[in-house]
Amino acid sequence: MNVLSGIAGRVRHASIASKLGAGFALVLLLGSFIAVSGVYHLTSINQRAEKASLLKTVNDLLSDAKFTRLSYMASKDPKFVEENRQALDKLEARQADVEAYSWDPQDQRLVETMPENIRRYRESWQHTLNPPAGSDAEKITAQLAEAGLALTSASNTLLDHEMNNLHNEVTRTISEMLVIIVATVVAGVLISWRMTRQLTLPLRRTLQTAERIAAGDLSTHATSHSFDEVGQLSRAIETMNQNLHGIIGDIREGVTQVTRASGEIAAGNIDLSARTEEQAAALGQTAASMEQLTSTVKQNADNAAQASQLASDAANTAARGGKLVADVVGVMKEITVSSKQISEITTVINSIAFQTNILALNAAVEA
Numbered sequence: 001m002n003v004l005s006g007i008a009g010r011v012r013h014a015s016i017a018s019k020l021g022a023g024f025a026l027v028l029l030l031g032s033f034i035a036v037s038g039v040y041h042l043t044s045i046n047q048r049a050e051k052a053s054l055l056k057t058v059n060d061l062l063s064d065a066k067f068t069r070l071s072y073m074a075s076k077d078p079k080f081v082e083e084n085r086q087a088l089d090k091l092e093a094r095q096a097d098v099e100a101y102s103w104d105p106q107d108q109r110l111v112e113t114m115p116e117n118i119r120r121y122r123e124s125w126q127h128t129l130n131p132p133a134g135s136d137a138e139k140i141t142a143q144l145a146e147a148g149l150a151l152t153s154a155s156n157t158l159l160d161h162e163m164n165n166l167h168n169e170v171t172r173t174i175s176e177m178l179v180i181i182v183a184t185v186v187a188g189v190l191i192s193w194r195m196t197r198q199l200t201l202p203l204r205r206t207l208q209t210a211e212r213i214a215a216g217d218l219s220t221h222a223t224s225h226s227f228d229e230v231g232q233l234s235r236a237i238e239t240m241n242q243n244l245h246g247i248i249g250d251i252r253e254g255v256t257q258v259t260r261a262s263g264e265i266a267a268g269n270i271d272l273s274a275r276t277e278e279q280a281a282a283l284g285q286t287a288a289s290m291e292q293l294t295s296t297v298k299q300n301a302d303n304a305a306q307a308s309q310l311a312s313d314a315a316n317t318a319a320r321g322g323k324l325v326a327d328v329v330g331v332m333k334e335i336t337v338s339s340k341q342i343s344e345i346t347t348v349i350n351s352i353a354f355q356t357n358i359l360a361l362n363a364a365v366e367a
Contacts (some may be wrong), residue, residue: 023195030184037180041173048166051101054094055159061091062152069125069144081129088125092118098158107161110154117154121147206234213241272366279363296345 064087072080124144212220
């Protein structure tokens with residue numbers, strides 16, 4: 001379990017390229033295993049097919065030897081003797097090929113009996129062609145038939161066994177290949193499903209997180225415990241989310257400060273407007289004072305005209321008496337004092353008008 005957990009952890013933390021490479025390598029390995037298994041079984045089937053073909057050739061040669069023997073015994077034609085010899089020579093050559101293969105223990109015993117049966121067959125055949133003195137022809141014929149039957153029986157038994165083995169080998173190969181193919185397909189499907197799940201699920205979660213962040217939901221979090229590209233992407237999105245939190249917090253604080261400053265500016269504007277209204281009221285009062293001063297100056301001017309008229313009257317009446325002159329002189333001094341006061345008032349009015357202009361200019365600047 002620890003080994004499997006370690007392997008699973010390494011696979012989870014591996015990069016996507018490594019995962020895909022491992023998946024393709026495993027698929028290639030499974031394909032190679034199928035190919036190697038198929039080659040092994042095909043080689044075994046081919047070897048058994050070669051052995052069956054060789055045994056079939058041995059049977060054919062035995063049939064040829066039996067046919068030429070029976071033909072000679074029926075016709076006494078010498079050509080059948082030669083054909084029989086050639087068939088036996090070929091049979092011995094094929095027998096050497098048969099002995100070169102590996103056989104099951106039971107079949108190996110039959111293979112080992114065939115050279116002795118061939119020798120007995122040749123010997124009996126030679127005794128049939130050239131009977132020894134005092135020999136029994138029927139006994140020689142029976143020995144020949146017995147040797148031929150033993151050869152044929154051994155060859156047929158070997159052929160039947162090899163055909164059964166070939167059939168079993170083909171059946172076993174088909175079954176094993178089907179099992180291997182099914183196991184390979186199942187393993188490939190499981191591996192593909194596992195790799196697809198390891199790649200798509202984190203990507204889907206990361207995509208959902210990115211969509212929520214794009215929609216303005218910064219309360220979500222992208223968590224990943226893997227170290228592949230998808231895990232790095234998740235951690236990068238989480239870092240971006242945290243940075244966005246910080247930026248929005250800074251913006252919120254800045255907006256608060258701007259709002260506070262705007263309130264202060266609005267209060268200052270209200271205060272400035274109040275002071276401007278006060279200055280306007282003061283200017284109105286100053287204008288009223290100026291009108292009053294103007295009226296006073298006009299009255300003083302009228303008084304001065306009247307005083308001048310009175311001075312003229314006094315000059316006309318100066319002759320009437322010195323006492324009146326003295327009175328007139330006193331009145332003139334008072335008029336002189338009043339004139340100086342009027343001059344000072346005029347200077348004050350000009351100064352007030354200048355200050356009023358300055359106040360109006362300042363009020364306009366502040367507005």
